[in-house]
Amino acid sequence: MDPILNRFGYDEFREGQKEVITALEEGHDAIAILPTGNGKSFIYQYIGIKENCRVVIVSPLISLMVDQVASLKQLGIHRAVAITSLMSESEKNFILSTLNEYQFIFVSPEMLQAPRFFKQLSKLEIGLLVVDEAHCISQWGYDFRSDYLFIGKMRKSLGSPRTLALTATATTQVIHDIYTFLGLNKEETTYFQGHAFLKNREIDVISVEGLRIKMLSELLKRVEYPCIVYASTIKEIEGLKESLQEEGFTKIDTFHSKRHSSDRQTIQQKFFRGEINILLATSAFGMGINQSNIRTIIHYQLPQTLEDYVQQIGRAGRDLQFSRCIALIHSDDFPQMRRKIERSYEVDDEEETELHQNIKEIAKTFRWNNDQTSAFIKKQRERKLKQAERIEEFATTTLCKEQYLAHFFGEKRKASCGKCSSCRHLDLFLMEITSKWNEVENSKNSFEESFKKLFNL
Secondary structure: OOHHHHHOOOOOOOOOHHHHHHHHHOOOEEEEEOOOOOOHHHHHHHHHHHHOOOEEEEOOOHHHHHHHHHHHHHOOOOOEEEOOOOOOHHHHHHHHHOHHHOOEEEEOHHHHOOHHHHHHHOOOOOOEEEEOOOOHHHHOOOOOOHHHHHHHHHHHHOOOOOEEEEEOOOOHHHHHHHHHHHOOOHHHEEEEEOOOOOOOEEEEEEEOOOOHHHHHHHHHOOOOOOEEEEOOOHHHHHHHHHHHHHOOOOOEEEEOOOOOHHHHHHHHHHHHHOOOOEEEEOHHHHOOOOOOOOOEEEEOOOOOOHHHHHHHHOOOOOOOOOEEEEEEEOOOHHHHHHHHHHHHOOOOOOOOOHHHHHHHHHHHHHOOOHHHHHHHHHHHHHHHHHHHHHHHHHHHOOOOHHHHHHHHOOOOOOOOOOOOOOOOOOHHHHHHHOOOHHHHHOOHHHHHHHHHHHOOO
16 A cells, blocks of 8 residues: 555545656646545645645635644644734744745745745745635635635746646636736646546535525525535624524624734634534635534525535535535516625725726726726626526526536536435425515425425434
8 A cells, every 4th residue: 555645544545646747747737626624635645745745725714724734733744834814923034034944834825925935935846736615716816815726827937836726616717817926837737637526425505585694594504514604704604693593593603804813713613513504604714624524505695606515515514424505586686786796996096995906907907008007907897797697596496506616617427416405306395485584384284394394204
């Protein structure tokens, strides 16, 4: 047996791991599209250990970086460090002064461009540059973290080291952006796309009219824990917490950007230990929840893109045990989503949004004139509206949900999954559930039976 495989507790390579590792060993750059929970991190860890080379990992969230460093140290790999904005200046100074002693270095795209850090990094030999969650180049770079668009520039300044881009979701446009903004040569880059989804996840979309919070409460009484509930805004999340606590849920907490970093770490630990079994999270911070045994994902509202949706349901069932993903939709959701997108691109002289600040930064870097900037804004607005149209299609289609997602991400799949809410032909049950709440209240037994039938209870 491969001793490195054994060290990580693997009996064999998972789908895509061997193919991508072989390409990297042959000196190629690589883009790997593998489902969440399929061991993407193992690929660069394997290369680093086998070749005893320095690996620099660009990661979007501090929590992800901290988790990866902790995982490596548990394996006895102590030359790993995450340089984050939460560190004191003295901590940063110490790490920068000893940077050559670390084998695995985790940084954000913003830190990568920090002059002091980059100066020290440029003195070192880099065996592998990794861009983790590489879809963020396309999904976040345009919207609120322009530094993602300039990773390729920094890569070139570092001498274009061998590069690995990792993500669980990528459309044709996202792949194009990864090639473009990382400066990868298509002819010399290995591209591997595995199956989009793990077979142990079941997808349900339920239409609710006027009873969403009650539906959520009823679901949470029946689903398996641990459970993550996604909502659109911090305000919504905090409101849900208060409502659910009034309903009697006690092992519940929130996870979002307004929580202090130490609070988020404590919450994650409690979630892992089972002291919290329901975690209410925003989309971005949900990505930082790295726990293998999550049994249920509930979307109180759907995100604006299918890429985000698949990333979020990818938090469930990473231990390969059965998990359920449930989305609640309302007839007003998608018109509101479109209006929100339209408003986000409107120019407001009194209050400049983060999006407009980001666009200004991009325009400045690429030296666009006003016409070029206006054309970019128009194109991005159209792009966002198209993404919203796609997630509405997914939510409302009567065709197989999993098949729809697979086709969207370029996976050719002929057979239906046989287990999603479309495939199980639950229209009658859904009609009963989405009836007026007073009718449900007057027929509680019928409501209970519908739940049992809907979720095979």
